[in-house]
Amino acid sequence: MIFVQTLVYGLALGGVIAVSAVGLTLAYGVTRFINFAFGEFLTLGAFFCLLLAQAGLGLAWAGLAAAVAVGAVGVLVERAFYDPLMSRGLLPLLVTSVGVAFVVQNLIRIFAGSNPVRFPLPLMRPIEVGGLFIPREQLIILGVALVTMLAVHLLLRFTMLGKKMRAVADDPMLARVAGISSRRVLDATWFVSAMIGALGGILLAITQITVAPQMGWHFLLVVFAAVLLGGIGSPYGAMIGGLLIGLAMELGATYVAANYSYAFAFIMLILVLILRPRGLMGGSG
Amino acid sequence: MDLIAFATGLVSLALVYGLLAIGLNLQFGFAGVINFGYVAFFAAGAFASAIVTLPAPGTEAYLDASARYQIGLGLPVWSGFLAAGLAGGLLALFIGAVSARLATHYLAVATFAMAEVVRSVLGNETWLTRGEFGISNVPQPLGEVFAPESYALFYLALTAVVVGLIFAALRHLGEAPFGRLLRAIKDDELSARVLGKRTARAKLRALAIGGAVGGVAGALWTHSLGVIHVGQFVPIVTFQVWLAMLMGGTGNHWGAMLGAFVLVAIREGTRFVGEVPGLDQIAASNPSFLPSLRFVLIGLLLIAVVRFFPGGLLPERRRRAPATPGTSPASPAPARPVAPDAPALEVISLRKRFGGLAAVDNANFAIRRGSITGLIGPNGAGKSTMIDLLSGVQRPDSGTIRLAGEEITGLAPEQIADRGLGRTFQTPRLYPSMTVWENLMVAGMPQPNETLRAGFLRSGAHREAEVQAALRADTVLTELEVPHMRDELAGTLSGGQRKLLSLGRLMMRDPPVMLLDEPAAGVNRRLAGDLFDRITKLNRQGTTFLIVEHEMQLVMRYCDHVIVMHQGRVLAEGTPAEVRANADVIEAYLGGAVA
Structure with a gap:
């Protein structure tokens, strides 16, 4: 019984991680660096959503509007900070993204204070299935996560933008030669990446019931774990990686040691990296 | 007096950060390891030293302080420093061994994650560390000898001595062949490997020393504070160390040290923001304003330094070679063991596929000792892949390679280099x-x-x-x-000069067999002739050459044997004249265009 309950929680947490991981890995695909400021998209999404909800907007609409706004922030950040460094190798980009993370996170802290704020979720009665109580929140999270992943799948498979994104991710030079404007694809990718990140942040706020300025930064490592587990740059890998990490964290917390649930994510990550240095879907060698 | 205490505190702090920065500098600035979890070594050293030196539970000192921790060994402070260095170094060895195979991105994330695991362990294992509560009785060395007001000065002197000694040792090491090797690895690891360098081992050593240095910094810090808790070792510490190193100038220990002083000055300068008119009201009404502002500032500095001062305040200076003592002797004639009549290099049924493409497809040939053999063929014939397979840069799918009769199939590049094979790259990798x-x-x-x-x-x-x-x-x-x-x-250097230097590096090692991948491509005609004259001279001194070359005139003139590859196979071989007359070769390679 506890096992099934844990499974539900694990899947919901996995959904949150998977959504966030897809966002991170999409941007990696076209820019080739791991964005350490990605966690701040999550935090911003949750705070924008909170603000809009407090202003009287319905939660669903507030969430969508927040996601779009964060998408715009993503494009701004990319243009202002990352784009000028694209030709300078990996380290400047990594360090800059860490700098952006500190700036955004602490600006939020200046405005919102350091203490967690309750996320305005309406009270919902859990669903009872055969003696099992399943909170509606978890189902909503799982639903939103699945819809988001389906949307990403449709975007990548069936739209021109998605095809261009995959082309640029595959070979940026070749894509440019083929007449794909990498500038526009880059903008669009960062918009989508940040937007999905914001959605992930809102889902995270629902699971944690509170929002705090450090929530995205703390969650970042779990998202990294999922991304690397699935093979960096592979959206489908990120989805599977996210679900696996979520399950591992909940199962580990329930059956091994509750205060090590984050550590389980990394231990899993490290094990996978040792056995398969490019992740599950990253091909061999 | 207050001001002096404040200043001594700041200088001590800057020295500790400087120590961290030079430790990180050894790992990144020299060996090129992107370590985003450096704080873990700092934490390991601090806790190790604290626990080793704390008075044991039950002793008088323990009861006097009404302490609550469970483990303390009560050993003297110097053993704490030793334990700190060991803890940092061993942790770095472990992290290095686990993540050695990872490429840069994965390494950055893996080290970042491991530092968080270390912090999570330190936070949860309260029997050892008291977790978030921390331990507040960390002994201060010679604390009973000095009056409280002069103690800070004494500790500053102690810190300066320890940091100074380590600084001098690391500078010494950086100028030694070991340091030179690390910088070479940072520039181009593969190119170091094909010169026979044990790069993985050197990197692991640099990582371990950097870890030990971080550990000692932790000990220095925790004994000066007297308080230790896990909240001191958050990721931002790592990035402050990065900021110090980048601000000062990577690859340069003086720069790293200077960067640490600038960092501490800027960081502590934010303390006075609360006294600026206008800002003081905001600070008073918003308790998170000042601490947040400090981190915003650090973030902005990280961004700005990387973008606008990539070399830092003290960029690494170009070194001048010392004058060579004595006169240079004539190039010594290399004494080579004359082995039995095995060919210098022998390839048997070698295959290598990339997906559906057979780059090398059942190739067979042997290279006579003391020859200059040309390897020619149209683009995509598999020539460069062949060189990669022979030098161990890529592993063949099947087949055998023998160097002077000894099998070298599947060995690592550095092992093959040690057995006497040198190579250059088509695009020089200096x-x-x-x-x-x-x-x-x-x-x-x-x-x-x-x-x-x-x-x-x-x-x-x-x-x-x-x-x-x-x-x-x-x-x-x-x-x-x-x-x-x-x-x-x-x-x-210009393209031609680079080619020349690649050859020069091989001449330094003087291996019996040299593989040159298009040594004359992009080199002007006169220089190309000179280059081949040089090759002929080395050849007369006993070096065997296998040369990939597109310039047919050079091949015809200088090579005494030619192998023609086409679609991964050996199409023909023989003397230049024979090959030139071969109908298959004309068909496949020269396209019938040669009269």
């Missing part, structure tokens, strides 16, 4: 941030002189090796007729 002379010195330094011990203890034998290599470098520069380029950065 160490661009090092001078021509340093490029040659790295190549010519025998491996026993590149160890840590050789770096610290410069015995007569090691000094002699350095002199020998320097003499040899002079000889090579003279033979290539470029002695004036000695102190030029390799990154600023």
Whole structure:
């Protein structure tokens, strides 16, 4: 019984991680660096959503509007900070993204204070299935996560933008030669990446019931774990990686040691990296 | 008096950060390891030293302090420092061993994650660390000897001595062959491996030393504070150390130290923001304003330094080669063991596929000792892949490679290089941030002189090796007729000069077999002729050559044997004249265009 309950929680947490991981890995695909400021998209999404909800907007609409706004922030950040460094190798980009993370996170802290704020979720009665109580929140999270992943799948498979994104991710030079404007694809990718990140942040706020300025930064490592587990740059890998990490964290917390649930994510990550240095879907060698 | 106490505190803090920055500098600035979890070594050292030196539970000191911790060994402070260095170094060895196979991105994330695991363990294992509560009785060395007001000055002096000693040792190491090797690895690891360098081992050592340095910094810090808790070791510490190092100038220990002082000055300067009119009201009404502002500032600095001052305040200076003592002898005739009649290089049924493409498809040939063999073929024939397979840069799917009768199939590049095979790359892979002379010195330094011990203890034998290599470098520069380029950065050389330097590096090692991948491509005609004259001269001294070359006139003129590859197979071989007359070759390669 506890096992099934844990499974539900694990899947919901996995959904949150998977959504966030897809966002991170999409941007990696076209820019080739791991964005350490990605966690701040999550935090911003949750705070924008909170603000809009407090202003009287319905939660669903507030969430969508927040996601779009964060998408715009993503494009701004990319243009202002990352784009000028694209030709300078990996380290400047990594360090800059860490700098952006500190700036955004602490600006939020200046405005919102350091203490967690309750996320305005309406009270919902859990669903009872055969003696099992399943909170509606978890189902909503799982639903939103699945819809988001389906949307990403449709975007990548069936739209021109998605095809261009995959082309640029595959070979940026070749894509440019083929007449794909990498500038526009880059903008669009960062918009989508940040937007999905914001959605992930809102889902995270629902699971944690509170929002705090450090929530995205703390969650970042779990998202990294999922991304690397699935093979960096592979959206489908990120989805599977996210679900696996979520399950591992909940199962580990329930059956091994509750205060090590984050550590389980990394231990899993490290094990996978040792056995398969490019992740599950990253091909061999 | 207050001001003095404040200043001593700041200088001590800056020295500790400086120590962290030079430790990180050894790992990144020298060896190129992107470590985003450096704080873990700091934490390990701090806790190790604290726990080793805390009075044991039950003792009088323990009861007097009404302490609550469970483990304390009560050993003297110097053993705490030793334990701190060991803890940091061992942790770094462990992290290095686990993540050695990871590429840069994965390494950055893996080290970041491991630091968080370390913090999570330290936070949860309260029996050892008391977690978030921390331990507030960390002993201060000689605390009972000094009056409280003069203690800060004493501790500053202690810190300065410890930091100064480590600083001097690391600078010494950085100038030694070991340091030179690390910088070469940072510039181009593969190119170091094909010169026979044990790069994985050198990187692991750099990581361990950097970890030990971080550990000692932790000990210095925790004994000065007297308080230790896990919240002190958050990721932002790592990035402050990065900021100090980048701000000062990577690869340069003086720069890293300076960067730490600037960092501390800026960071502590934010303390006074609350006193600026206008801002003081905001600070009073918003308790998170000042601490947040400090981190915003650190973030902005990280962004700005990387973007606008990539070299830092003290960029690494171009080194000048020391004057060579004595006169350079004539190029010594290499004494080669004359082995039985095995071919210099033998390839049997070699295959390599990339997906659906067979780059090398059942190739067979043998290269006579003492020959200059040309390897020709149209683009995509598999020539460069062949060179990669022979030198161990890629592993063949099947088949056998023998070097002077000894099987070398599937060995690592450095092992093959040690067995006497040298190679150049089609696009020269030099160490661009090092001078021509340093490029040659790295190549010519025998491996026993590149160890840590050789770096610290410069015995007569090691000094002699350095002199020998320097003499040899002079000889090579003279033979290539470029002695004036000695102190030029390799990154600023022209295409032809790069090709020349690649060959020069091989001449430093003087392997019996050299594989040259298009040594004359992009080189002007006169220089190309010179280059091949040089090759002929080396050949007369006993070196066997396999040369990939597109310029048919050079091949016809200088090679005494030619192998033609086509679609991964050996299409024909023979003397240049035979090959030129071969109908298949004309058809496949020359397209019938040669009259």
